[in-house]
Amino acid sequence: MSLARRNLFKDKTRFALSVGGVALAVMLILLLNGLLQGMNAQISAYLEHAPGSLVVAQDGVRNLLGATSLLPPGTAGDVKARGAAKVVPILSQFIILDLHDKKQPVYLVGYDRAQGGGPWQLTAGREPRRDTEVVFDRILAGRHNIAPGDTVEIMDRDFTVVGLSEGTTSWMTSFLFIRRSAAETLLRAPGSASYLLVIPSDRVGPDLLRERLSHLSGIEVLSKREMIANDLKLFGRLFSAPLQMMTAIAFLVGTLVVGLVIYTATVERQREYGVLKAIGARNGVLYRLVATQALIAALSGAVIGVGLAYGASELIMALRPQFLIVLEPAESARAILSGLGMALLAALFPARAIAGLAPAEVFRR
Numbered sequence: 001m002s003l004a005r006r007n008l009f010k011d012k013t014r015f016a017l018s019v020g021g022v023a024l025a026v027m028l029i030l031l032l033n034g035l036l037q038g039m040n041a042q043i044s045a046y047l048e049h050a051p052g053s054l055v056v057a058q059d060g061v062r063n064l065l066g067a068t069s070l071l072p073p074g075t076a077g078d079v080k081a082r083g084a085a086k087v088v089p090i091l092s093q094f095i096i097l098d099l100h101d102k103k104q105p106v107y108l109v110g111y112d113r114a115q116g117g118g119p120w121q122l123t124a125g126r127e128p129r130r131d132t133e134v135v136f137d138r139i140l141a142g143r144h145n146i147a148p149g150d151t152v153e154i155m156d157r158d159f160t161v162v163g164l165s166e167g168t169t170s171w172m173t174s175f176l177f178i179r180r181s182a183a184e185t186l187l188r189a190p191g192s193a194s195y196l197l198v199i200p201s202d203r204v205g206p207d208l209l210r211e212r213l214s215h216l217s218g219i220e221v222l223s224k225r226e227m228i229a230n231d232l233k234l235f236g237r238l239f240s241a242p243l244q245m246m247t248a249i250a251f252l253v254g255t256l257v258v259g260l261v262i263y264t265a266t267v268e269r270q271r272e273y274g275v276l277k278a279i280g281a282r283n284g285v286l287y288r289l290v291a292t293q294a295l296i297a298a299l300s301g302a303v304i305g306v307g308l309a310y311g312a313s314e315l316i317m318a319l320r321p322q323f324l325i326v327l328e329p330a331e332s333a334r335a336i337l338s339g340l341g342m343a344l345l346a347a348l349f350p351a352r353a354i355a356g357l358a359p360a361e362v363f364r365r
Contacts, residue, residue, distance in 0.1 A: 015297065018261035022301025022342060023308055025254030026335045030309035031316075032247045033331055036240055038324030042170035043235055044228040046109075049120040049167075051088050052197035053206050055227045056213065057220045064227055065107065065173075066234040068093065069194045072218040079196055082212040083204030089193035090117045091183040094173070095155060099144045105173050106140070108154070110183020117197055118177045124148055125163030131182035135163040137174035139321045154178075155186045171322045172235075255342045258298050294343040302339025306332045 047055070047064060056079060058069040069092075076087045091110040096103050111117035113127050123138050125148040134154065136146055141164055146152065150161050159178065168175035184190045200209040206223065213221045222230075309332075313325040 014261055014264070018258050018297040019301040019304065021257030022254045022298050022339060023305035025250045025257070025342070026302045026305025026339060027308040027312060028250040029247050029338060030306065030327060030331060030335050031312060031325060032243045032250070034309070034313055034325040034327045035323065036243050037326035037328070037331075039170065039235070039239065040232055041326055042172075042324055043231050045167055046107075046175060047224050047228050047231075050197050050224070051086070051116045052199045053224055054198040054200065054210060054213075055222050055224055056196035056198055057194075057222070057227075059218050059220050061220055062222060062227070062230045063234055064092075064195065065231050070189065071193050071196065073191065075216070075219060076193060076196055078216055079198055079213060082216075083201050083209045084198050085201040086115070086199040088112075088115045088117045088197035088199075089180065090195050090197065091180050091187065091189065091192060092194045093183075093187055097152070097154065099146075099152070104140070104144075106137075106176050107173050108176050108178065108183065108186075110178050110180040110187075112180050119163070119165035119168060119175075121166040122163050123166045125161070128162060128177065128179050128182070131179050131185065132157075132159055133162045133178070134159040135165050135177040136161045137168045137176065138164040138166055139169040140174040142321070157186060169322055170324070171320075174322075251338060251342065254298070254301070254339075255345045258294055258301075258342055261297065291343070295340070298339045298343035299336070302336050302342075305339070306335055309335070 043065065055064070056071065056075065057064075057067075058071055061067045061069040076089055080087050089112070093108050095106060095108050097106055098104075109118065113129075118127060119135050122135070125135070127135060134152065136152070141147065141161070146161055148161050148163060151158050152161060153159075154176070159182075165175065165177065178186075180193075184192060198209070200206045204212075210221050210223075213219065310327060313327055316323055317325060
C-alpha cells in the first residue's frame with residue numbers, strides 16, 4: 001500500500017490530472033442521471049398532484065401530455081352513475097404563446113376550482129375567479145418578467161395574471177390554469193372535457209369501477225400510474241437514450257484517464273517491478289500494487305466528483321430554473337461504485353504490461 005502511494009504521488013501533477021479526470025466524469029454522470037430524474041419528476045408532476053386514482057380519456061388516448069383528447073358528451077354522468085365518488089373534469093390543450101416575440105409552448109388546463117385539477121401550490125396571488133383570469137407558472141413568468149396584475153394574450157384573448165404556481169414547469173413546457181368555462185370558449189368546445197380525474201367510491205373500488213367503465217364506448221380508462229408511465233415512456237424514448245449514451249461515454253473517459261496515468265506510471269517503473277519479480281514477488285502482488293494505485297486515483301476522483309455534482313446542480317438550477325436536477329443519495333453511492341469500476345478496468349492495462357515483464361530483459365536495458 002505504501003509503495004503504491006509513493007509511486008502514485010511521485011508525480012503530483014499527473015496524479016492531480018487523473019483525479020480531476022475521474023471527478024469530472026463522475027460529476028457528468030451524476031448530472032445527466034439527475035437531469036433525467038428531474039425530467040421524469042416534471043413530466044409526472046401534474047398527475048401526481050391531481051385528484052383521483054383513475055383517468056378517463058378519449059378512446060385510443062393513453063397519454064396526458066402527448067395526445068389530444070375530447071370525451072363524448074355525458075361521459076362524466078355515466079362515470080358517476082357507475083360508482084365514482086367524485087369526477088373531476090378538465091379541458092386541456094397544448095398551445096403556443098407569443099411572449100416578447102418568442103414562441104413558448106404551454107399546456108393549458110381549464111378546471112373547476114370547486115372540484116380540483118388546478119394548481120396545487122401558489123407562490124403568489126390566487127386562483128382564477130373569472131373567465132378573464134389565469135394562473136401562470138412562476139418560472140415561466142420570471143423568464144418573461146410577468147407579475148400578478150399583468151395582461152397576457154392567450155389565443156387572441158387577453159387574460160389577467162392573478163397567481164403564480166410552483167412546480168408546474170419543465171425545460172420542455174409549462175402549465176397555465178384558467179377556468180374551465182374560459183377554456184371551453186378558447187377551444188370552442190362548450191360543455192366538453194378532455195379528461196376525467198376519477199375518485200372511486202369506497203363501496204366500488206378502483207378495479208371494479210374500471211371494469212364497469214370498460215363497457216362504455218368512446219372512452220379509455222387507465223390508472224394514474226399507467227398514464228404517468230405512458231408519458232414517461234413517450235418522452236423517455238426521445239431523451240433518455242441520448243442521456244444514457246452520454247453517461248456511458250463519461251464512464252469510458254474516466255476509465256481511460258485513470259488507465260493512461262497508471263499505465264504510464266507502471267511503464268516508467270518497469271525496472272522497479274523487475275527487481276520485485278527477481279526477488280520473488282508473484283504477479284498477484286504486483287497486480288494488487290497496480291490496482292491499489294488505480295483505486296486511490298479513481299475513488300478520490302469519485303468522491304470529489306460527487307461534491308462537484310451537487311455544487312454544479314445548484315448553480316445550473318439557479319441560472320436555468322426550468323431544468324430540475326434530482327440528486328439522490330443512492331445515485332451518489334452508485335457514482336462511487338462507478339469510480340470503483342473505473343479503477344478495476346483501468347488496472348487491466350498496466351497489469352498486462354507487468355504480466356509480460358521479464359526481469360532479465362529489464363536488467364539488460
